[in-house]
Amino acid sequence: MRKLLIFTLGVFSAIGGFVDIGDIVSNATVGARYGLALVWAVVVGVIGICVFAEMSGRVVAVSGSPVYSLIRDKVGPGAALVNLIASFAVTLLTLTAQIGGIALVIQIATTIPHVVYVAPIGIALWLIVWRVKFDSMERAFGLAGLTIAVFAVALWWLDPDWGDLGRQAVSLSPPPGEAVPTYLFYAVVLFAAAMTPYEVFFFSSGGVEEGWKPSDMSTQRINVFLGFPLGGLLSIAIAAAAAVVLLPRGVDVKTLDQVVEPAALAFGTAGLAVALFGFFAATVGAALECGLSCGYALAQYFGWPWGKRVAPARGARFHATVALCLLVGVLIVQTGIDPIMVTEVSLVFSAVALPLTYLPVLIAANDPDYVGEHVNGRLSNGLGLAVLAVVFIAAIAAIPLMILTRMGA
């Protein structure tokens, strides 16, 4: 019974933990503009994150080391340092976007400008990193994030033309009158939102923190293959709700108020409250994951003691790194810069950094020194290479498309 409970908790927290400010903003923006015509990009992204999360989970369970700790062994300190700096910078930017997202959620709930909340949010996040148990942290925010399902319920309640939504989803092309480059730009953004680099950093380091063994592999697989796709459905629900409520009115999503409108339209203040609660949990959870990931990346490159299993006094450099990153994120948001814009920029640069994150996973999962008999089979390698091809295309196309379309304008 207890085992079943822990198992269910794992799946549910994977679902709720999947969504972050990047998914929220990109899915709502795209839904309001293209309907469900870009849902394929989310599906490809979810397949990608599943394939690579499974590989990194396997590497952790067998070798006991996180994937990125192994990368310096493989490519040497110079190349690994380039990877570290790029991944670290993108994760720091993603952290900043999440902090801005939390502040925006509280702004909507209280109608007081978000800059007021930035410092208290930073302090609260740091206290959680300093004190709260790893598993409790993971579970609490993952489960609370499930309330984002209110968008799916709202969709059902509003009872749209389902046939029309279905046709949009399978059209695989921009609606009439929409330029192809802009459509592709948003495809890259959605794909990057589903595969944001910190997710794999956090997933593989978190596995070490939780002490995964080879016997945990099947549980992890189910968490990944059930939890992530269902989490992807939450993202799609946000897009579909925007397609039904915002698209017909020609709303160009620029604020988080617009994103929560479908929930408010369906269920009034209660719907708004539930949606905001879900967004709050999702962004706080993601902010913690990003902050810790910054620390993990640096600590693993240099071989510092890291993580929440060692007392902060033993992991002084790790904790100092996480605290400094939170501070930097807080200071950037405190300037009053628009968090939605920070989110969009973070997604473009995430897309650029994707190969640096995912290529090492594929290498480690094929190395018998690390995974012994559990090396990738043909299916894993086939899917992995296919996804990696998309990853490289997205990475190369991201900046040119951003410039060409002036950030999807």
Place this chain on the structure above:
Amino acid sequence: MSTWQGREIVDLLTDIIDREIVDPEGVPLGRVDDLELRSRDDGRTEVVALLTGTVALEPRLPRWALTLIRASARLTGGPDDPRRIPIEAITKVDTVVSITAAAAAAAASPSEERLKRKIIGRIPGADHASE
């Protein structure tokens, strides 16, 4: 996974350089940044110690990275001399290099120590792991 047990040939560049060094509890204390070699009387070369610390890593880093690495070392009160782990202190080599508790204590990072003493260790709750 793979250990050195029973192997005749070990490639130092791929089989030990850059590996993580851990104490008996599995807590990392650095990486194998360099090796200390000695010429024996019979003309052969043998490894006598592992070296860890950013100063030992510097020769293998690209030049642009040195400014960055040195600046961050100064930030934590360094740079410090590399720490030396005698080859006898190694208990096992697989994906990580395990060493004895005594050697781990002797090779503890001075910058970690300073940061703990001056800042992190003074914050309430610093001695409790959150597990």
